[in-house]
Amino acid sequence: MTTEPGVRVEDKLFQNRYLVDAGQAHIKVKPHTKPSAALLTLLKVCPAHCYDLNSNGQVEIAPDGCVECGTCRVIAEGSGEIEWSYPRGGYGVLFKFG
Numbered sequence: 001m002t003t004e005p006g007v008r009v010e011d012k013l014f015q016n017r018y019l020v021d022a023g024q025a026h027i028k029v030k031p032h033t034k035p036s037a038a039l040l041t042l043l044k045v046c047p048a049h050c051y052d053l054n055s056n057g058q059v060e061i062a063p064d065g066c067v068e069c070g071t072c073r074v075i076a077e078g079s080g081e082i083e084w085s086y087p088r089g090g091y092g093v094l095f096k097f098g
């Protein structure tokens with residue numbers, strides 16, 4: 001993907017629209033007391049900044065803005081630290097091209 005010079009990823013992501021499937025989160029973080037290095041990595045690599053720390057220092061996800069890139073799946077699904085699936089048909093990201 002080419003991006004014009006000076007255009008921020010956040011500005012491009014803002015062009016997309018999302019149809020939220022209320023109550024049906026397609027990505028879940030397994031309960032934990034102290035986040036692993038892999039979970040902490042998700043805070044930095046998710047392009048949509050879906051991951052954050054709660055007040056107890058645990059990693060949480062708000063997948064409403066997820067662009068379904070699969071990066072977090074590659075990093076943390078294999079270890080069982082997250083559950084990942086695509087949203088149900090008709091829900092999730094609606095990409096705007098151009």
Ligand code: SF4
Pocket residue numbers: 027045046047048049050063065066067068069070071072073
């Ligand atoms: S699939 Fe991509 S955009 Fe969605 S939560 Fe994971 S890293 Fe973020």
